[in-house]
Amino acid sequence: MCYACMKQEGVAVRVARIFNTFGPRMHMNDGRVVSNFILQALQGEPLTVYRSGSQTRAFRYVSDLVNRLVALTNSNVSSPVKLGNPEEHTILEFAQLIKNPVGSGSKIQFLSEAQDDPPEKETRHQESEADAGVGANGPAGGRVKQSHLLLPERTRVPCK
Numbered sequence: 001m002c003y004a005c006m007k008q009e010g011v012a013v014r015v016a017r018i019f020n021t022f023g024p025r026m027h028m029n030d031g032r033v034v035s036n037f038i039l040q041a042l043q044g045e046p047l048t049v050y051r052s053g054s055q056t057r058a059f060r061y062v063s064d065l066v067n068r069l070v071a072l073t074n075s076n077v078s079s080p081v082k083l084g085n086p087e088e089h090t091i092l093e094f095a096q097l098i099k100n101p102v103g104s105g106s107k108i109q110f111l112s113e114a115q116d117d118p119p120e121k122e123t124r125h126q127e128s129e130a131d132a133g134v135g136a137n138g139p140a141g142g143r144v145k146q147s148h149l150l151l152p153e154r155t156r157v158p159c160k
Helices: 002-009 032-041 062-073 091-102 139-148
Strands: 016-017 048-049 081-083 108-111
Touching: 032 048, 032 091, 032 108, 048 091, 062 081, 091 108
Parallel strands: 016 081, 048 108
Antiparallel strands: none
């Protein structure tokens, strides 16, 4: 629809594909892997990892995403741009990244395959942010501590 408007009306259009964003004010029950892991770790519950945990994701901190969106808006790129993070982690690696800064003694619990959970996200057919010239990204791991400290107070229970 955006491209039809661009073609018909001559309106400048930018399309961003956003993946696995996390940061302050995440809803604690939004069902995303980052908030699930943080909540489980804070409550001393097992961190649930599906299959072997080898499926990969690229996580992006919200302020990094906003910076990239502004850069994309100010660019001349008219094709869709993937605003993911070139630094991918396996789900198992990310569980450890969450567990350690939270200071949780939670174990990792492996569960059978989740529905609609692909082994890895495929977006190579689109222009990457580096190709579009909208900048690089900081590592997601260093941002985890900031996120868990900013979850609502009601989620902060002593770890078992």
